[in-house]
Amino acid sequence: MRYIDEFRDSAQVKGILDEIESLGLREGINLMEICGTHTHSISRYGIRGVIPRGIGLLSGPGCPVCVTTEEEIDAIIGFARENRDVVIATFGDMLKVPASVGSLEGVRAEGSDVRVVYSPLDALEVAIGEPEKEVIFCAVGFETTAPTVGATVLKAMELGVDNFSVISLHRLTPPAMRSLMEEGEVRIDGFICPGHVTAITGSEAYRFLAGEYNTPCVVAGFEPLDALLAIYMLLKQIKDGRAEIEVEYSRVVTPKGNTRAKRIMERLFRVVDTRWRGFGLIAASGLKLKEEFSLYDAERRFYIRRMEAVDKDQGCRCADVIRGIITPEECSLFSTLCRPESPLGPCMVSTEGTCSAYYRYERR
Amino acid sequence: MSQRITLAHGAGGTRTEELVKGVFLEAFGNPILEELSDQATVEMEGKRVSLTTDSYVVSPLFFRGGDIGKLSVYGTVNDLSVGGATPVYMSASFIIEEGTELSLLKRIAESMRDALRECNTRIVTADTKVVERGKADTLFINTTGVGLVDDHVELSATNIEEGDVVILSGTVAEHGAVILAERADIDIPFRSDCAPLNGLTSVMLRAGGVKLMRDVTRGGLATILNEFVDASGKGIIIEEGLVPIREDVRGVCEILGMDPLYLACEGRLVAIVSPEAADRVLHAMHCHPMGRGAAVVGRIVAQGRAVILRTTMGVERVVGKLSGENLPRIC
Amino acid sequence: MCLGIPALVIGLEGEEALVDVAGARRKVSTALVEGIEEGDYVIVHAGFIIQKIDADRAAETIRMIRELGRRP
Numbered sequence: 001m002r003y004i005d006e007f008r009d010s011a012q013v014k015g016i017l018d019e020i021e022s023l024g025l026r027e028g029i030n031l032m033e034i035c036g037t038h039t040h041s042i043s044r045y046g047i048r049g050v051i052p053r054g055i056g057l058l059s060g061p062g063c064p065v066c067v068t069t070e071e072e073i074d075a076i077i078g079f080a081r082e083n084r085d086v087v088i089a090t091f092g093d094m095l096k097v098p099a100s101v102g103s104l105e106g107v108r109a110e111g112s113d114v115r116v117v118y119s120p121l122d123a124l125e126v127a128i129g130e131p132e133k134e135v136i137f138c139a140v141g142f143e144t145t146a147p148t149v150g151a152t153v154l155k156a157m158e159l160g161v162d163n164f165s166v167i168s169l170h171r172l173t174p175p176a177m178r179s180l181m182e183e184g185e186v187r188i189d190g191f192i193c194p195g196h197v198t199a200i201t202g203s204e205a206y207r208f209l210a211g212e213y214n215t216p217c218v219v220a221g222f223e224p225l226d227a228l229l230a231i232y233m234l235l236k237q238i239k240d241g242r243a244e245i246e247v248e249y250s251r252v253v254t255p256k257g258n259t260r261a262k263r264i265m266e267r268l269f270r271v272v273d274t275r276w277r278g279f280g281l282i283a284a285s286g287l288k289l290k291e292e293f294s295l296y297d298a299e300r301r302f303y304i305r306r307m308e309a310v311d312k313d314q315g316c317r318c319a320d321v322i323r324g325i326i327t328p329e330e331c332s333l334f335s336t337l338c339r340p341e342s343p344l345g346p347c348m349v350s351t352e353g354t355c356s357a358y359y360r361y362e363r364r
Numbered sequence: 365m366s367q368r369i370t371l372a373h374g375a376g377g378t379r380t381e382e383l384v385k386g387v388f389l390e391a392f393g394n395p396i397l398e399e400l401s402d403q404a405t406v407e408m409e410g411k412r413v414s415l416t417t418d419s420y421v422v423s424p425l426f427f428r429g430g431d432i433g434k435l436s437v438y439g440t441v442n443d444l445s446v447g448g449a450t451p452v453y454m455s456a457s458f459i460i461e462e463g464t465e466l467s468l469l470k471r472i473a474e475s476m477r478d479a480l481r482e483c484n485t486r487i488v489t490a491d492t493k494v495v496e497r498g499k500a501d502t503l504f505i506n507t508t509g510v511g512l513v514d515d516h517v518e519l520s521a522t523n524i525e526e527g528d529v530v531i532l533s534g535t536v537a538e539h540g541a542v543i544l545a546e547r548a549d550i551d552i553p554f555r556s557d558c559a560p561l562n563g564l565t566s567v568m569l570r571a572g573g574v575k576l577m578r579d580v581t582r583g584g585l586a587t588i589l590n591e592f593v594d595a596s597g598k599g600i601i602i603e604e605g606l607v608p609i610r611e612d613v614r615g616v617c618e619i620l621g622m623d624p625l626y627l628a629c630e631g632r633l634v635a636i637v638s639p640e641a642a643d644r645v646l647h648a649m650h651c652h653p654m655g656r657g658a659a660v661v662g663r664i665v666a667q668g669r670a671v672i673l674r675t676t677m678g679v680e681r682v683v684g685k686l687s688g689e690n691l692p693r694i695c
Numbered sequence: 696m697c698l699g700i701p702a703l704v705i706g707l708e709g710e711e712a713l714v715d716v717a718g719a720r721r722k723v724s725t726a727l728v729e730g731i732e733e734g735d736y737v738i739v740h741a742g743f744i745i746q747k748i749d750a751d752r753a754a755e756t757i758r759m760i761r762e763l764g765r766r767p
Contacts, residue, residue: 001615006757008677197697249756258746615717615719619719
């Protein structure tokens with residue numbers, strides 16, 4: 001497959017690893033990726049196992065499902081339970097996330113109409129196909145997914161569809177990175193930046209990390225050779241004492257990004273302060289539909305009761321895993337009480353979650 | 365165990381195991397049932413008789429390369445055949461939703477007729493029930509199959525040893541990819557691999573050296589290999605590069621972010637074969653239309669009690685059981 | 696964070712494109728991009744084209760990977 005197989009060519013792995021080795025960086029270096037798809041491919045291709053011991057590959061808040069707060073999921077589940085005739089459309093990733101009152105998978109089993117879709121446009125198709133039903137789309141995701149939801153709302157307006165609305169749970173990546181740096185709980189020597197978020201935002205979005213925090217950044221693609229090359233480029237910057245924003249994934253990412261997608265995102269959404277699971281409140285880090293589009297904002301059309309934030313401590317340390325402070329193995333519940341078939345936290349449930357990737361691909 | 369049944373319990377992974385052991389084995393388990401294999405072989409009047417049962421709830425009812433009727437016959441035949449039995453008789457019971465068109469049932473019945481003829485077996489007893497609209501997804505079919513096991517056939521997990529070879533009869537994930545593609549509006553050139561395996565299993569048994577066989581269905585190759593590990597107590601190493609898969613099936617998996625090792629097949633089997641018989645069996649398979657794509661994908665190892673995949677990147681990782689519904693993802 | 700797949704554009708109609716990934720084809724929206732033509736390779740995410748792939752930069756990255764491999 002073009003642009004996939006060339007970047008999975010195992011013959012090139014040894015060469016890059018030798019170059020990484022030759023940099024001679026021995027002391028503990030922490031590189032953090034903050035993208036669930038990176039977490040997934042790094043574990044799946046065993047990258048952690050082939051790079052030199054001293055280099056730590058941490059997973060940050062990269063999975064949109066994991067950072068959705070429990071009270072947001074509880075609110076959706078509570079609403080679905082009380083409104084069984086309303087269609088709740090969601091990405092597959094959201095189905096199994098446990099919240100205090102169960103999960104969307106569980107509430108579907110109780111009779112609510114929860115449907116998995118591949119695209120927000122599919123959710124709009126459901127609304128068009130079943131005009132007598134209200135359809136709500138749970139819009140999770142970062143800067144890559146928000147424009148697709150914005151474009152879908154615009155299309156709904158254009159077609160005059162009045163039984164379709166969206167719960168916007170979108171979050172923005174740079175504010176989370178700033179929060180990681182501000183809190184400084186874990187030393188981060190370099191960021192592997194998310195390829196497809198940056199395809200939208202443009203690599204300039206991370207300038208503050210180099211400027212204010214003197215931290216090297218490399219925007220990486222998702223194939224194994226992309227990850228290895230990006231790791232090499234980061235380590236080279238560290239060795240040279242540089243802190244720049246470099247783009248490994250140059251075939252897709254430009255400094256400015258996708259201006260048309262950004263325009264749509266800015267036109268439909270306003271930036272709000274929002275809570276992240278594991279972080280608490282992060283300023284200017286969430287997106288909600290603007291007043292002008294309130295007809296399509298499920299939180300305005302319906303009474304989706306918001307529970308107040310309840311930080312229960314049942315030993316689940318997803319919050320620390322999400323911030324990269326601990327690895328899954330350091331959580332006492334990992335693979336004992338907390339397993340894919342009996343997940344206690346989102347990091348184990350979501351296929352993009354750090355613990356799920358570790359459990360599936362790195363358990364010995 | 366979770367308090368309510370979810371779709372994950374139907375996916376063939378750990379949740380299914382939990383349900384089967386926690387509810388049914390608990391209630392009416394016995395040594396034969398506890399083997400949890402695709403079919404049970406029992407002694408009756410000096411003859412070895414094999415029995416299997418399955419339900420078919422596929423949706424959509426008609427898909428590229430097959431339909432629920434064809435699937436119900438081939439699935440029953442395949443479960444018997446991988447147990448070394450020659451399918452002889454079948455039963456079929458139909459649970460039909462109120463409002464289903466008769467013409468649709470006729471098409472499915474004719475499709476079953478053709479499949480029965482192809483497998484040289486007959487439905488000798490049947491039943492129909494009609495349920496109110498909404499109580500069934502148009503049509504469910506449950507079947508039972510009966511077969512006779514020849515004396516020379518000796519298939520059991522107990523004689524699996526280190527060094528035994530793992531042979532897969534063809535390309536993976538086609539049936540699963542057809543169903544998923546249809547749900548996600550992806551247009552595909554390939555069809556479900558839905559097909560009978562009785563011809564293939566008989567040539568394999570004749571070649572000799574086959575220790576155990578299972579048809580790869582719900583949960584895909586990874587689930588079946590994990591079942592072999594549970595049954596034999598040994599480990600399995602498979603080479604990712606050796607697992608045959610069509611490019612366009614890989615395309616669907618890439619689009620939906622899914623691992624083909626967990627997608628269903630409906631006309632593929634996996635066999636554990638002694639090393640000295642491997643070439644002979646493989647050759648016999650290649651001479652049969654259902655085994656043309658057969659390939660050695662790995663081998664049995666003594667320790668580990670797990671399925672290890674050596675990836676094309678040369679790294680080894682555990683291939684676990686499916687732990688719930690296998691869903692497409694966006695992130 | 697966002698699964699995106701390289702796909703070949705084999706048809707264009709209104710605000711939709713028909714894309715192909717190794718023979719698997721799907722209609723996707725072009726609402727988020729401009730100037731997409733048949734024969735372009737694009738990244739598809741959640742039913743939308745989110746960016747065009749730059750063939751020259753891809754070749755450049757491959758060259759960089761290969762050069763790393765050969766350096767003494």
